[in-house]
Amino acid sequence: MLSQVNRLRAFTRDIRGMTAVWFGLSLFPVALLVLGGIDFARASSEKALLQNALDTAVLMAARAGQLTDDELGAVGGAALQAQLIASGSVSSTFTSAFSNGENDSVTGVVNAKVGTIGLGLMNVDYLKIEVSTEVQRGLDETIELALVLDTTGSMSGARLTSLKTAATNLVNTLTADAKANVKIAVVPFAQYVNTGVARRNEPWMDVPADWTQNVKGSCWTQTSKTTCQTKYFACVKYNDGVPYNSTCSQNFNCVTVPLKPPITHCSKDSTVKHTYYGCTGSPAYPKNVSDDDPKRRYPGYLNMTCGSVITPLTTNMTTVKQAITALSASGETYIPSGLAWGFNVISSPIPLTEAAPYGKDGVNSNPRKVIVLMTDGQNTQRMNHGNGMHNVNAVNNPTEPNNYTKELCTNIKAKNIEVYTVAFEVTDKTIKKILEDCASSKTHFFDASDSAQLTKAFAEISFSLRSLFIAR
Template structure:
């Protein structure tokens, strides 16, 4: 039977079966078309939802803080979802944090009006998605090189302690001992305190040759005599150190002589007067223990003038594998510092200051007296230029060795210092101008987040 005969037969059929058949076929065709269109819309809806909660979770997981996570998660998820797309709505958004505070699980659902499928009585299309984001801190050695000079006294040192603790909380979370995370602190003024136990780092006989009165060497050291050595990570076996010693002088009067020619020492010799004047608190060696870092931050105090370069070079020596086996403590236990090329390990330094480098006639420092010309000049301005140049050289050497450098200018230290710190950082985004306490807090928080390695695990 030909096609034309079949059509003619359908035309002549009087039992009414043809029209229902055509209606059914039409509905099927419309339904199939509607299903295809709405299936494509559903796929778009699902991909948008998945992408949005991934972005929201990634933006939030750097600091899994129950107090703020819900607000942050919703903020970033909604921003990426785009409520107006195909008329979609975000119906639910829930999250949970694992017991070890490392993994954030986000579940969400979304819906949109159906298109042609409404003919079949289906009014909406809906989907759900899950994102599991693991907060993992890659192996890290971190030196916090922090300004402890006199200009930080009062609210400045208080603000620094709070901001630095914010970074520590981000990296450690609630863990008392972190895995593959080692943090050290290098407080600096016009010198650095390496610790009194390291007498073997000093030139032979240099300690005994000095009159310490009723006190002892505080642990601070002077700079290397040669400028090339002063910007180097060379170990003390190759370049022995000299103890920092502020002699009795008009502006540090701690020795007098009685009528019989006997020396009379000031009753109180500390970081305010005596041979250890303006010697800051001791460095804290790299450690995985959060409590040690928190305690060290609490102990910081503001004394003395500013040699940022000297703090920076000792921050590098805290991270340089040339110093492995020398520092003692946890660094010996964990065989730190590790090699630069150690897989899945990074080295970073945060250098923070609130002021410009200084070198004045009346202040003894790691470079002795200005008149000694240990910086190649007895002119104060020229000496400061030399200190700035040495900071640039130290930063360049650190970065070339593979150390990631972050810098913070606190409390408007001046344009030249800000430019100096900006050039010291590994990249522009790693320099933070922090004119206020709030900005300082934000800077340490951003650095902490930057140091947190994030990955999507599902």
């Protein structure tokens, strides 16, 4: 009887042992399923990251302008890489392709591999992922655009002609689509901005009344006369800080002899009119670099001329193109004046009222507010803090107007206004760097070395201003 009990116990141990073996074996496929599920979950999460990153990259590539497929690949690829790094992507390898599609679209495709854990035990080393995005360009959003254009003396001749052509082409491109909802302002600037005689009595202007001065005639006696020989020679002169070859003269061998008898000269009574022609200076710092104070006032000056009157935001493109055609070149450079009025024409409601309020979404997407700043050189004037004039020579010391330009750029972008900057044949490295930093991104800055590059820059800007939406 005892031996039978022992055999039963041994048999029971054998059964338990086999059960443990079978249980252990059954855990292996369960573990594979669990680990495989983790792999698929990681792949699904990674696909979502890739899709979001690709959406952003294609939008950035599409907004960069009229690019070839290779150029799209460079812009989109860099943006994709940055997005994936920021998102914590786990893709071990990936390839991307960006291309121009039909109907003015841009397409991006990403193929990636995600390393496995559980599936690796079954010789599946990675899972493949593919995502794609198509961005369609259109013009169905509202755009408020301020063209802040340098019309200083250095822009005379071929430069101004090229600017007029480039700016007119931009207007034509933006308004070619019947669905376009675009307002454009033109802000010519040099040493001053001309806000117009009609605005002299606005509450934000300080302009003295025109007046007439009666000048009494007088007589004087000339008792001697001086005669000289003159020699002429090649020399370098400056127009708005830009050197050019010219001819200079110098007197020599001058001889003064008495007049016998002396000659008496007399002037008649006359009147001198002191008149306002629209030239506007700057309020005191920091009101000259901001749009936050609705009570700020701008000084206006008598007996001063300063180029074409600004054209506030309008949907009348005939008016806009006429304003561009009427541009003329004269005066020195004070970029803060032009940039401040570019800021003013698309901010609401003071001093001008044509602009819509800033977007409630915090990004100014409706309307999309944009400034295009074009200049051909450095600041050559700085502000006279006694009267707000821009008449202090700054050729050798442009630090203050440069700093005002930087602050304006910072304050404008803080309002979520897009800024495009165009350096036209600019040789000064300091102002070129300021313009580059002022732009909303690297693709918003253009270094135009000649007229052809200027035309291309404005074409790229008009191309970039068309609204984008993800079609799929």
